[in-house]
Amino acid sequence: MMPYTYILINFFTVIICFLASFDRRIQFNKLFGKFLLSSTIVAVPFIIWDIWFTAKGVWWxxxxxxxxxxISGLPLEEWLFFYCIPFSCVFTxxxxxxxxxxxxxNAFNNLIVFTSVIVLSVTGFLYYDRIYTLLTVIVTLFTLCYLHFIVKKEWIGKASFVYLLLMPGFFAVNGILTGSFIPSPVVNYNPDDFLGIRMGTIPVEDAVYGYSQFLLNIYFFKKITKNEK
Structure with a gap:
């Protein structure tokens, strides 16, 4: 086993986007500070969630x-994960x-939100005893309802489309972390705490968790850069 596997996953996730940030047509490097602020706002509650679940043995x-x-029970690489993955997603x-x-x-905003709310609500009701499933449902419901009904953002459809485009990267990164292509998983899950439905080696909750994290990173980045179209 390679002790630098997880750090390399973070590195290769971010390096191409980081270098491309300096392209004069893009100049995302001028927004590094604002990205760092927006991603930290999102990272804090997700890291607290991560620390709690690790301590409870939901995953390890x-x-x-x-x-x-x-640091606080989490590998350094896990802390970096909450900046490297959002950086590549927001940059894309x-x-x-x-x-x-x-x-x-964006014509699909209503369809996406209402379908998601129904599916998530039913899943949460049926599997309230699975802590990873339940909390993922709650956070994603809150995220979608807040963005759609309270702050009334019109870019949920566009962001959802981009998230779909990012799926190959999601499967590559989370696939390795959950045991694809390597002898054993980097991240292990307690089977009593999630649905047990996997996409390859990836729990389906990871995709929903990632979706809410992605939407919140986009929201706060747009808000801080004053680009809330």
């Missing part, structure tokens, strides 16, 4: 794949929004 980490540095969204007109996807 195989330290053989890490550098062995732990920023570039696609800058160079392409994706506003047509």
């Amino acid at each position: 980490f195989n330290l053989n794949y890490t550098l062995g540095i732990k 969204y920023y570039c696609l929004e800058k160079f392409f007109n994706m506003n047509g996807a």
